[in-house]
Amino acid sequence: MQKKNVISNNQIKNLLVTTIIGVGILSLPSNIAVVLDNDGWIAVLVSGLLIIPFILIIDKLFKMYPNKTIFEIGEEVLGKFIFKIFLIIIAIYATITLAYSIRVFGEVIKAYLLERTPIAVIIITMLLATSYASRAEIEILGRVATMVYPILLALFIFLFLINMPKSDYTDILPLFNADFTKLPRGIMVTIFSYAGYEIIMVAYPLTDNRKDTLKYTLRGLFIVIGIYLAAFFISLSQLGVNQLKRTLWPTIAIAKEVDLPGYFLENLDGIVIALWVLIVYTSVGPLFYIGGKTLSYIFNTKSHDVFILPLIPIIYLISMIPDNIISVYDEMGRILSYFLIASIMAVPAIIFFAALIKRRRRRT
Amino acid sequence: MNISINLNENVNAIKEVLKNCDDVVYRTIEVGESSKTKTLMVFVDGLANGKVISEFAIESILKISKLNKINTESIMSNISEKVSDEFLAIHDIKEEYDLDKVIEMILIGETALLIDGSDKALILSTRGWPSRNVAEPPNETVVRGPRDGFTEIVRTNTALVRRRIRDPKLKVKSMQVGRRSKTDIAIMYIEDIASDEILNEVIRRIEKIDIDAIGESALLESLIDGNHLTPFPLIENTERPDAVAASILEGRIAILTDNTPFALLVPTTVGTFFQSSEDYYTKWPMASIFRFIRLSAALLTVLSPALYIAITSFHPGLIPSVLAFYVAASRINVPFPAVVESFLMELTIELLRESGTRVAGPIGSTIGIVGGIIIGQAAVEAGVVSPLKIIIAAVTTISFFAIANYEWALALRVIRFIFMILASILGLYGIMLGVAVLIVHFARLDSFGVPFASPFSGLGLKEGDLKDTIVKAPIQKLKFRPIFTFPKDKRRFRER
Numbered sequence: 001m002q003k004k005n006v007i008s009n010n011q012i013k014n015l016l017v018t019t020i021i022g023v024g025i026l027s028l029p030s031n032i033a034v035v036l037d038n039d040g041w042i043a044v045l046v047s048g049l050l051i052i053p054f055i056l057i058i059d060k061l062f063k064m065y066p067n068k069t070i071f072e073i074g075e076e077v078l079g080k081f082i083f084k085i086f087l088i089i090i091a092i093y094a095t096i097t098l099a100y101s102i103r104v105f106g107e108v109i110k111a112y113l114l115e116r117t118p119i120a121v122i123i124i125t126m127l128l129a130t131s132y133a134s135r136a137e138i139e140i141l142g143r144v145a146t147m148v149y150p151i152l153l154a155l156f157i158f159l160f161l162i163n164m165p166k167s168d169y170t171d172i173l174p175l176f177n178a179d180f181t182k183l184p185r186g187i188m189v190t191i192f193s194y195a196g197y198e199i200i201m202v203a204y205p206l207t208d209n210r211k212d213t214l215k216y217t218l219r220g221l222f223i224v225i226g227i228y229l230a231a232f233f234i235s236l237s238q239l240g241v242n243q244l245k246r247t248l249w250p251t252i253a254i255a256k257e258v259d260l261p262g263y264f265l266e267n268l269d270g271i272v273i274a275l276w277v278l279i280v281y282t283s284v285g286p287l288f289y290i291g292g293k294t295l296s297y298i299f300n301t302k303s304h305d306v307f308i309l310p311l312i313p314i315i316y317l318i319s320m321i322p323d324n325i326i327s328v329y330d331e332m333g334r335i336l337s338y339f340l341i342a343s344i345m346a347v348p349a350i351i352f353f354a355a356l357i358k359r360r361r362r363r364t
Numbered sequence: 365m366n367i368s369i370n371l372n373e374n375v376n377a378i379k380e381v382l383k384n385c386d387d388v389v390y391r392t393i394e395v396g397e398s399s400k401t402k403t404l405m406v407f408v409d410g411l412a413n414g415k416v417i418s419e420f421a422i423e424s425i426l427k428i429s430k431l432n433k434i435n436t437e438s439i440m441s442n443i444s445e446k447v448s449d450e451f452l453a454i455h456d457i458k459e460e461y462d463l464d465k466v467i468e469m470i471l472i473g474e475t476a477l478l479i480d481g482s483d484k485a486l487i488l489s490t491r492g493w494p495s496r497n498v499a500e501p502p503n504e505t506v507v508r509g510p511r512d513g514f515t516e517i518v519r520t521n522t523a524l525v526r527r528r529i530r531d532p533k534l535k536v537k538s539m540q541v542g543r544r545s546k547t548d549i550a551i552m553y554i555e556d557i558a559s560d561e562i563l564n565e566v567i568r569r570i571e572k573i574d575i576d577a578i579g580e581s582a583l584l585e586s587l588i589d590g591n592h593l594t595p596f597p598l599i600e601n602t603e604r605p606d607a608v609a610a611s612i613l614e615g616r617i618a619i620l621t622d623n624t625p626f627a628l629l630v631p632t633t634v635g636t637f638f639q640s641s642e643d644y645y646t647k648w649p650m651a652s653i654f655r656f657i658r659l660s661a662a663l664l665t666v667l668s669p670a671l672y673i674a675i676t677s678f679h680p681g682l683i684p685s686v687l688a689f690y691v692a693a694s695r696i697n698v699p700f701p702a703v704v705e706s707f708l709m710e711l712t713i714e715l716l717r718e719s720g721t722r723v724a725g726p727i728g729s730t731i732g733i734v735g736g737i738i739i740g741q742a743a744v745e746a747g748v749v750s751p752l753k754i755i756i757a758a759v760t761t762i763s764f765f766a767i768a769n770y771e772w773a774l775a776l777r778v779i780r781f782i783f784m785i786l787a788s789i790l791g792l793y794g795i796m797l798g799v800a801v802l803i804v805h806f807a808r809l810d811s812f813g814v815p816f817a818s819p820f821s822g823l824g825l826k827e828g829d830l831k832d833t834i835v836k837a838p839i840q841k842l843k844f845r846p847i848f849t850f851p852k853d854k855r856r857f858r859e860r
Contacts, residue, residue: 011821113793121790133800142822143817143821146821147817267682277800278803281796282800285804
């Protein structure tokens, strides 16, 4: 019989990929093209590589404190009070990210599938459906991710393959022509798309084979980077840099460009969006789970699922604050980026260095 | 209560317990010539084989008096042994000292022989009741493969399985469930393959049952599956001994219940529901295609009516414009929205299916003809449904019958109504939400601790369990048993 609370390395990899890839992939190529033109891929690559040290930090941290959860480690290293402040930051980050993702999701669904349905209906139904996943434990999220992963991979491979023959690859050129002083700003844009990797902080200690976890996690990260790069290049070569900058969701736009002669389906974008619902679902679910889990540690409750349903109206209200999609991306995105940097980069780094100092002090 | 030496006391005690049971027969025979000893046989008419009792028990005992070999005075102390050893021509005789046990045995169909002056009863194995012969199971027919099916008698069923696996490691553990029904249950497994943890869990869950009667294995199934809220079966059932034997060899555990030909198989996963025993009797490329067809049939059963609703009422732009015009034109006479139309049609089909399964033979075919005409022509001509909807309904129904396992197909069939409602409110988006929730639901289920969604959800992916799930690889490639049963002996096939 399989032991409870165990997740295999392959499931961790799938969980990582499906959690990171979500609403971000639709707008990533155009957002970065606005900053870096043709060379947006450099920012995608660099920010992806930037995640590696943090994964290494997390790996090292769990090696220093085996069989402990990130919450137990944080409390031991930083003390209860400081760690709880950190947890509050993470909870705010999770809530805002959820609101942001769900709002963008609602706008896309409204634009492509349900023109006449109020966006509130879309957001609330999605949140309710997601809550079913996030009330479960992490190993169940891992199983869900493993089931959705082949669908995700097949969707993108299909999308790239059908676009390949009609693309104009000269659009990718000239390479290395952009203003590289803009690179940090570009990275700030693209680092958004890697939010969600922090799910491994919860999944890591539950692995069934500690030796290979790092390998699988990095493999998952590289798959994500690969998909992002492919999405950028395909959108760029299909649309050209000027049109790419002006397209809100280029990854769907390229699906619209394709017509398959003799095929049963005329408009591919509807199908792509339909499958993308699954991808967003598996991206929002784990984030929602993190939100609930963090709150349950702040309030010392036994299970996290009591916080999931009360979070729904809060997320809904926050998601409805921006007036339109542009202000979602601009204003909400700006606020979010502070919390994002704090939660997914600063917190693990601080815990790690505090642990290092503590260990050294004990030795001397 | 212990058996007393005085026969009359015993008779009265038994008669007191079995009061108003008029199917119980008491047959008194007196033995010996000089000093008569009273003997009594008690059995249930119909459960015990009367011919065996007359020919081999009563006749033998009557011979005792004729030969008068027996000097009752001298052997009074061990008269029962004497009778059993020297006279009775019955193949299995047990001794019993407890009256309650004796009554229990009588109710199973054995005959109790009580002799005056002896403090024990002889239980003669005379079980024999009317039963069905081994016949081909009607629901799981195969083109090629063995044609025997389980019967209602658990002993026959265990024998059918043991005939296929002559391994001394094949164990049969007997249990009784039901305070009143005292139903026999046989748990079959191969000791050095089946996982101890799963086996112990099965035994633990069966022992925990405290119910008055188990009528059918379905009742047992719902008592031990551990989740009574899900519509999906977490335990597979089959009538085929070859399927049970094959599953046992995979490391699964079979639970056979008396009075039903349906054996239960645990653990069960989504993958096992797409396997049919015939897959293993046909060549692998064909079997693989059938697997694929069954997988698509499952998808079509759940999704096709919902997709029809979503596309006609929300997203006509998704399909080619020529087809979209045709769909619109075919629906021009239909006064209802697609949802109502679909529900009308699907409910009619359900009605036909239900009445078709309940009645047999000539009446059944009448229903088929009536249904065919009503659905095929009249409904369209009356403008109640569109021709396209009839195609969709037909595809849904045919897909339902293509899925190998009936219970599993039934569950999928029921949830298609949920998908239809979702599609009618939120279109394609609603369908995808339903799919997502369904995936999570599968991930949350487990069958005796084994993730139900295996191998799709991860367990066994690396070990290659997909080779016998989505496709059926040639047996040379299936060297290892599937991992979801956590088998002790992993290797199944060796090349020499």
